[in-house]
Every structure is written in structure tokens, then in C-alpha cells.
Amino acid sequence: MSVTISSPLTLPCGATLKNRLAKGAMTEGLGDPFNRATGGHVRLRRRWAEGGAGMLLTGNVQVDRSYLERPGNVAIDGVQSNEAIAALREYAKAGTANDTHLWMQISHSGRQTPASVNKEPVGPSGKALDMPGAQFGKPRALTGAEIGDVIARFAHAAAVARDTGFTGVQIHGAHGYLISEFLSPDVNTRTDEWGGTYEQPRLVGLDDMTLHPEKAEVRRESTIAREAYFLEYAKDIRAVVKMPLMVTGGFRTLAGMNAALGSGTMDVVGIARPLRVDPAIPAKLLSGVAKETPAHEKTLRLGPGILGPHSPINLLKALNGRGQQGRFCLQLLRMGEGKDQDPKRGVFSAFRNYAKNEARAAASLQR
Ligand SMILES: Cc1cc2nc3c(=O)[nH]c(=O)nc-3n(C[C@H](O)[C@H](O)[C@H](O)COP(=O)(O)O)c2cc1C
Numbered sequence: 001m002s003v004t005i006s007s008p009l010t011l012p013c014g015a016t017l018k019n020r021l022a023k024g025a026m027t028e029g030l031g032d033p034f035n036r037a038t039g040g041h042v043r044l045r046r047r048w049a050e051g052g053a054g055m056l057l058t059g060n061v062q063v064d065r066s067y068l069e070r071p072g073n074v075a076i077d078g079v080q081s082n083e084a085i086a087a088l089r090e091y092a093k094a095g096t097a098n099d100t101h102l103w104m105q106i107s108h109s110g111r112q113t114p115a116s117v118n119k120e121p122v123g124p125s126g127k128a129l130d131m132p133g134a135q136f137g138k139p140r141a142l143t144g145a146e147i148g149d150v151i152a153r154f155a156h157a158a159a160v161a162r163d164t165g166f167t168g169v170q171i172h173g174a175h176g177y178l179i180s181e182f183l184s185p186d187v188n189t190r191t192d193e194w195g196g197t198y199e200q201p202r203l204v205g206l207d208d209m210t211l212h213p214e215k216a217e218v219r220r221e222s223t224i225a226r227e228a229y230f231l232e233y234a235k236d237i238r239a240v241v242k243m244p245l246m247v248t249g250g251f252r253t254l255a256g257m258n259a260a261l262g263s264g265t266m267d268v269v270g271i272a273r274p275l276r277v278d279p280a281i282p283a284k285l286l287s288g289v290a291k292e293t294p295a296h297e298k299t300l301r302l303g304p305g306i307l308g309p310h311s312p313i314n315l316l317k318a319l320n321g322r323g324q325q326g327r328f329c330l331q332l333l334r335m336g337e338g339k340d341q342d343p344k345r346g347v348f349s350a351f352r353n354y355a356k357n358e359a360r361a362a363a364s365l366q367r
Contacts, residue, residue: 002262005254006286009054009267011244015167017054017268018099020261021282024248024272025105025170027059029072029329029357030336033366035065037074037087040336045095045102047335048275052283055101055268058091060172061161063106063153067113067121069177071361076106076157085164092165103168104161106154110178111139111187116362122146123181124188124195147194150178227256234266246270253292254285273297276331277341300324302347323347326354333357 009017030040048056062068062075080088095102111123115137123139142150158169173179181187188195230249238245248270251257257269274281274293284290301308302320309320327350331341345353 002258003264003267004258004261005269007261009244012242015101017101019052019054019282019286020268021053021257021285022055022246022248022268022270023048023053023057023275023282024270025057025059025172026272026276026332027069027073027329028332028336029059029070029361030333031072031074033364034084035062035068035073035075035077035365036081036084037091038336039090040333041074041087041091042094043338044332044336045091046097047279049095049097049100049102051275051280052098052286053100053271053275055103055168056095057170057270058095058102058104058166060105060107060177061157063108063150063157065367066118067109067178068117069107069109069112070114070358071117071365072358076160077153078156080160085160088160088164088166096165096167101167102165103170104157104166105170105172106157106161107172108150108153108178110176110181112136112176114358114362116359117365123178124190127187127189129176141190144192144194227251227253228260231260231265238265244268248272251293252295254288254290257285273328276328276335279335297324300327300347319351320347322354323351326350329354330357 003020005020007020009020011017028041028044030038030044032038045056045058058074060069060073062073063077065075065077068075076084076088092102109121111121111127111129113121113136115134119137121137121139122142125141126139128138129136154171161169171179173183182194190196228247228250230247234245234247244267245265246268247260247266249272251260251269251271252274260266261269271281271293274295277294277296278284281290281293285293300323302316302323305311306313307316307320309317309324311317311320324347327345327347330345330350330353334340334342
């Protein structure tokens with residue numbers, strides 16, 4: 001019988017996911033000024049665990065408080081206080097309710113650390129991000145000894161996750177953060193043992209669109225009309241790796257999810273943004289009550305035509321992107337307070353309010 005979203009999956013380690021739906025990682029921004037987990041994480045995670053997915057990924061948890069992705073991240077940096085451990089335990093307990101797996105995504109933001117957190121980020125090289133504005137400082141290249149320290153930090157965070165009740169970890173190797181920077185020949189221009197040709201880092205087994213912008217362009221043509229835009233990459237990955245594959249990005253219909261699983265190309269469907277709008281959507285898809293997920297990203301925009309996300313004016317395009325992201329992030333903060341989304345919040349107001357929220361959080365950080 002064909003695999004569907006309802007089929008359990010036993011992983012090579014022996015753990016079993018009760019179904020094939022997983023929540024994609026989404027940064028929460030709910031950490032306290034010491035970057036500890038809070039009641040917001042507990043409330044949010046409980047809702048999602050009750051929502052029926054087989055596995056929940058956390059938003060990125062940082063291994064170094066100096067290199068956060070945003071000020072409200074949770075960080076596991078050094079020996080954890082009793083309070084921090086207790087908060088992580090509560091977080092894990094809520095997220096593993098209802099026989100749900102909870103995996104912690106662990107990350108280092110590298111050169112993509114916002115200047116509000118640290119004006120001198122680090123990376124494989126001193127190459128700065130090519131972005132307008134002063135959002136990110138010019139990075140300093142990590143020394144060999146510092147790279148060893150970063151690796152030890154990832155191991156430490158994973159051990160703390162295990163000891164506090166999380167059932168797995170995901171190492172964040174994408175989106176332009178430190179590991180992805182090391183895998184990018186454009187950014188990793190090192191000549192020591194941490195540099196080298198693309199083929200060497202490739203052994204890590206990751207393929208990221210940011211590594212192959214030209215490949216991404218070609219693929220986009222052929223996959224744009226499809227629901228899951230990374231599915232074609234999954235085929236290539238499937239051909240060279242043995243582990244189960246999860247694909248996240250664009251899944252919105254029950255038929256599309258079951259077709260992707262049934263094709264044998266992938267094993268787990270990741271869903272992110274729809275879970276901000278309807279935390280119980282996995283259960284509804286599993287029972288057949290819903291045939292599709294919310295897709296707010298398709299309608300959220302500053303305005304029609306030239307004001308929309310495909311505006312020929314770069315500033316408007318960027319405002320749409322940042323406003324939409326801000327809208328989703330603000331929504332999550334509300335859910336952390338136990339509230340539902342605010343349907344009235346527009347994209348421009350989300351952009352402004354999110355920026356204010358982040359500035360406030362950065363100012364309250366306790367070092
Ligand atoms: C507000 C927001 C926050 C996100 N935070 C993270 C994150 O912390 N780590 C990560 O790997 N991906 C993150 N993502 C990417 C999502 O995990 C996912 O890949 C993306 O939203 C596409 O999936 P979707 O179409 O189901 O939303 C985030 C996405 C959104 C919209």
C-alpha cells in the first residue's frame with residue numbers, strides 16, 4: 001500500500017514518528033533577556049503537539065549568545081543554570097505530549113548575526129553580506145581554534161537537548177547561517193583545513209540552493225507550478241543518501257502531500273507557515289476533515305499590482321517580504337501568549353511593529 005501522511009515511520013535509530021507530518025522550524029523570538037526558554041515556548045509547543053503532527057522542529061536555538069539570529073532566540077551557551085534547565089524541561093514536556101517527537105534545531109548565525117546583537121559577527125572569511133542598509137556588520141574570519149570551539153558548542157547544545165527531554169536535534173545547515181557559509185565556495189575562501197574545494201564540504205551531504213544560484217534558477221522554471229518547490233532536489237539527494245528525507249516548503253494540499261510521499265522521493269512532509277495560522281491543521285488533514293492548509297502567504301501583501309511581492313521596485317518587493325515575515329513572527333508571539341492570530345494586522349504595520357519589537361528585545365538583552 002502506498003505511503004500516506006498517516007503512515008508511521010521508523011527511523012534508522014529505532015525511534016518511530018507516528019505519522020509523516022512534521023512542523024518546519026520557525027524562529028519564535030520568545031526567549032527571555034538571558035536567552036532562556038519561557039512559558040511562551042511551553043504554550044506554543046503544547047498547542048502544536050496537540051495539533052497532531054508526528055514531529056515538531058523548534059525554531060533555531062543558538063549555540064553562542066554572541067551570534068544570535070534575533071535577540072529573542074533561545075541559546076544553550078556554556079553550563080546552563082538550574083532555571084535554564086528547568087525551562088527547557090518544561091518546553092520539552094509540552095512539545096512531546098500526545099506522543100509527538102520534538103527536535104531542537106541548533107544553529108550559529110555566523111555573519112548573518114544582526115548588528116543589533118553584535119556589530120562584529122564571524123564567518124569563514126571576512127566577506128560581508130551583500131545587503132543594503134547596516135543590518136549586518138562586517139564579519140571577522142574565525143580562527144582554527146574558534147572553529148573547534150563552535151563544533152564543541154554544537155555537541156554541548158545537543159547533549160543538553162537530549163538531557164532535558166528533546167527527542168532529537170537538527171543541525172541548521174541552510175539559510176546563509178554559519179554552516180551554510182562554510183559550505184559556500186563564495187564565502188568560504190579559506191586555504192586551511194576548513195576551506196578547499198566544493199567537493200570536500202559536499203561530503204557533509206547537504207545541498208542548499210544558496211550554493212547553486214544558477215541551478216536554482218533552472219530548477220525554478222520547471223518546478224514553479226508545483227506545490228513543493230524542493231521536491232526535485234529531493235530526487236537528487238535521494239539518489240546519494242540512505243537516510244529518510246524530509247522536504248519542507250510549499251506543501252498546502254492533502255493530495256500534493258500524499259502524492260509526494262507515494263512517489264517514494266521523500267519520507268516526511270514539513271509544514272511551517274500554515275501552522276501559525278491553524279495549529280491543528282495536521283490533525284484535520286490526517287482525519288480528512290481538511291483537504292488543504294491555510295496559505296496566507298499568497299494573499300498577504302502591501303497592496304495590489306506594483307505594490308505587491310512581485311513589484312519591479314526592489315524596495316517594495318523587500319517591504320512585502322519583510323512585512324510578511326514580520327506578520328508571521330508577530331503572530332507567533334501572540335500564540336506564545338495563548339492568543340490566536342490577529343486577522344486585522346496589515347503587512348506594513350507588521351513590518352513596523354516587528355522592527356520595534358526586535359529593537360526592544362535587543363535593548364533588553366542581558367549579557
Ligand atoms: C516566520 C518564519 C520563521 C522561520 N524560522 C526558521 C528557522 O528558525 N529555522 C529554519 O530552518 N527555517 C525557518 N523558517 C523556514 C521554514 O521552516 C520553512 O522552510 C518555510 O517557511 C517554507 O515552508 P512552508 O511553505 O511550509 O512555510 C522560517 C519561516 C518563517 C515563515
